Amino acid sequence: MIALDAWRAQARAWLASVAPRFGKEAARGLAPEAHLALGRAYQRAKFEAGFAGINWAPEWHGQGLTPLHKVVFEEEEMPFGMPMGYFGVSLGISVPVVMQMAQDRDWARERVLAALRGDEIWCQLFSEPSGGSDLAGLRTRAEPDGNQWRLNGQKLWTTWAQHSDYGVIVARHDPALPKHKGLTYFWLDMHAPGVTVRPFRLATGDAHVNEVFLDEVRIDDTQRLSPVGGGFAAAMATLMIERYSAADPAGFGPPLEAFVALARVRTIGGRPALDDGRIRSVIARTYAMRSGLDAIRTRAMRMMEAGMEPGPEGALSKLVSVRSRQRLSELAIDLSGALGLAWDQGAWVKDDWVQSWLSAPTMRIAGGADEMLLNTIAERILGLPQDHRPDKGIAFRDVPV
Amino acid sequence: MSILLGEDQVAFGAAAGRLVAARCDTAGLLGLLEPAGRDDRAFWAAAVADGWSAIVVPPAYGGLGLGLVELGQVAQAAGAAPVGMPWLAPGAIVARALLRGDDRAAAQAWLPRLAAGERAALAFAEGCEALPGTPEVRWRQGALRGDKHGVVGGLAAAVALVWAGDGTGPVLALAELDGSVARRGIDSFDNSRLPADLAFGGTAAQVLASGEAAHDLARELMAAWAVVLAFEQLGGAEALLWRARDYAVTRRAFGQPIGAFQSVKHRIAELYGLVEIARANCLHAAACDGTAEFARAAAAARLSATEAYDTAARDCVQVHGGLGTTWEGGLHLHMRRARSLAAECGNTLRWEDWLVDAIAGIAL
Missing domain, CATH: 1.20.140.10 (Butyryl-CoA Dehydrogenase, subunit A, domain 3)
Structure with a gap:
């Protein structure tokens, strides 16, 4: 197997070679369809160059390398601003689930290939209007009907559903059971009759999330991915698939160097901002925090290299880094005074403080809200008790609304 | 770079933790808070016997020849108590200065004593400045004169590394704290750190580094x-x-x-x-x-x-x-x-x- 250093060098060289075609400058200002086409072309190029499905088995069209190789590639890929967002959920969550659990293995193998080549995109239909953090409180019904199921309900926050060919979905097959027991996991054809997808815009103006309405959607029992009633456990397992992914101490926003560069050219009352104690304090503390997260990440990589399971402290990264990014972005805009009012809507999030600030709230909620991450740390790592849960141990239909 | 601790390093920290658990208790530590000038000397003796003072000193001088990682494991165990004496860090830093300074004779003389648990202090601060740009304490013709403030361990240290000026620039000088030094204890909220102001009155001192190097x-x-x-x-x-x-x-x-x-x-x-x-x-x-x-x-x-x-x-x-x-x-x-x-x-x-x-x- 290729050594990590050599792999990193290979990845870097390839990424640099395709950056003029796919990098942030190439993607800038493209209309949505053209941007999606560029994304698909980039995914195709990755597949052909051997950088897709990095840690998947060769019989699943993967490269047969380790999760560490995947993380190394992601780390190298991050600074280029490649149009890879369309495939994050698809290849990060949904397709691995299909790979692990689909009943028809040949069909699954075809889907995996199509997804790796960027020809097909998968979404994940989890959150609903009535709850996101409280996944097991979902209300979409899956009612048995012969050897079929009928889906009715509404999903929300479904990333890239408008471009998706397929989705994985958790639905309630029996409201008489306690909430966690009454769920079952399926896959779904997003073009099936009764599926309606409506994109809506977020605060930044972009529309990558959707409402998805399910109206008498018929699916076959062969589309079931978990045992009946095993949907919640399967959903939890899928969230673990992503545990080996690149962290970013900058919270996926601009690096601290950008803030220092800004402070160099700004003044406060005629004095250089970089000499101002308040600004210096923020720089120092942000550096200390990010260097700590960086050391946690490096240590996790070393542990994986040594065949060990990384420690639970990796769970801190998103919580701490995104919160910090939000505040640093606010301050960066403030530091610019009236010059801070301008917004380049096409700018890349790691290059632009306004973009970073406007999209930070989404990051603090998506993929685990801060409050849920704190609960997870408290309960799983520190062994603190669960919150009071009045919905536990009773039939879902008896849970007070 | 960022490391994983090796088995030896983990064991080193665990042994320090056991020593702390066996020798430090809340009642004993509380007893050190109010009287000024008392520290847990018995604990330091036990720690020295376990090698705490020898960690960064090279074997040629009677030490263990280890580094900051091992020292850190021990410091972490000490902090958990928190132990009632201040000697771990200053001794290691004075040893480090001797290893990096120019004076081989001073190294020969002091490193074995530090490895054996000699109590040391770092006298850098003056007033509220941790490392004053132009120190008031003067080194002239082999002797130190002037005041250093808030020296941790200053009440009972045998040797101090002193940040001073020689008239042209800064020097780092090593002084045995003899009768020429007036020690004025500070009644503090954490008295077992033995903080004191030190007044040097012509105290003999060897320069380890001067000018830019200092x-x-x-x-x-x-x-x-x-x-x-x-x-x-x-x-x-x-x-x-x-x-x-x-x-x-x-x-x-x-x-x-x-x-x-x-x-x-x-x-x-x-x-x-x-x-x-x-x-x-x-x-x-x-x-x-x-x-x-x-x-x-x-x-x-x-x-x-x-x-x-x-x-x-x-x-x-x-x-x-x-x-x-x-x-x-x-x-x-x-x-x-x-x-x-x-x-x-x-x-x-x-x-x-x-x-x-x-x-x-x-x-x-």
Whole structure:
């Protein structure tokens, strides 16, 4: 197997070679369809160059390398601003689930290939209007009907559903059971009759999330991915698939160097901002925090290299880094005074403080809200008790609304 | 670079933890708080017997020849108590100065004594300045004159490394603290640190470095000192994190453990974050000793460990409610130590400035 250093060098060289075609400058200002086409072309190029499905088995069209190789590639890929967002959920969550659990293995193998080549995109239909953090409180019904199921309900926050060919979905097959027991996991054809997808815009103006309405959607029992009633456990397992992914101490926003560069050219009352104690304090503390997260990440990589399971402290990264990014972005805009009012809507999030600030709230909620991450740390790592849960141990239909 | 601890290093830290657990208790530590001028000398003797004072001294001088990583493991165990003596960090930093300075004779004379547990102090600060640009203490014709302030261990140290001026620039000079030094003890909130003002009255001292070299060495020593103290702070913060957690799962109010309330559990989870960030920074700094990154890494360790310990001291008391505020409960031992460690080696404000200078590439 290729050594990590050599792999990193290979990845870097390839990424640099395709950056003029796919990098942030190439993607800038493209209309949505053209941007999606560029994304698909980039995914195709990755597949052909051997950088897709990095840690998947060769019989699943993967490269047969380790999760560490995947993380190394992601780390190298991050600074280029490649149009890879369309495939994050698809290849990060949904397709691995299909790979692990689909009943028809040949069909699954075809889907995996199509997804790796960027020809097909998968979404994940989890959150609903009535709850996101409280996944097991979902209300979409899956009612048995012969050897079929009928889906009715509404999903929300479904990333890239408008471009998706397929989705994985958790639905309630029996409201008489306690909430966690009454769920079952399926896959779904997003073009099936009764599926309606409506994109809506977020605060930044972009529309990558959707409402998805399910109206008498018929699916076959062969589309079931978990045992009946095993949907919640399967959903939890899928969230673990992503545990080996690149962290970013900058919270996926601009690096601290950008803030220092800004402070160099700004003044406060005629004095250089970089000499101002308040600004210096923020720089120092942000550096200390990010260097700590960086050391946690490096240590996790070393542990994986040594065949060990990384420690639970990796769970801190998103919580701490995104919160910090939000505040640093606010301050960066403030530091610019009236010059801070301008917004380049096409700018890349790691290059632009306004973009970073406007999209930070989404990051603090998506993929685990801060409050849920704190609960997870408290309960799983520190062994603190669960919150009071009045919905536990009773039939879902008896849970007070 | 960032390291994984080796088995030997883990064992080293575990042994130090056992010594601390066996030899330190709350009642004993509380007894050291009020009388000025007393420290846990018996503990230091036991620690010396276990090799604490010999860690960074090379084998040729009777030491173990280990580095900041091992020293850090021991400091972390010491911080968890928190131990009632100040000798670990200053002795190691004076040894480091001797190994990096020009004076081989001084190294020959002092390194074996330091390895054997000689009590040392670092006399750098004057007034509120941790490392004054132009020190008032003067070194002239082999002797030191002038006042140093808030020297940790100053009441009982046998030797001190002194930041002074020779009329043309700074020097780092090593002085045996004999009868020519007037020691004025400071009645402090953390008396077992034995803080004192030292008045040098013609005290014989050997210069280890002068001019630009003295400045660079002093900064390097401050960085290493900060890393050792950061490990002590980490040890304290971690101990408080688990005390808060243990209390929150046992203490009940309103019909449930208080740890089930998010205002309590999230407070403790946030503490976990601060502790883990400090730990990662401490290990990273210790591992990059000797590299160009050391100054930045040490400052990051210092800042994050100070924040972790201060926050832990505040929040652990808060989680304990009224019980956290009693004398006998002893949480104030950590509250006090969090503040004394934060003040001992350049305050947070100074370290923020040093770190920004290093990041922004401004001449130091």
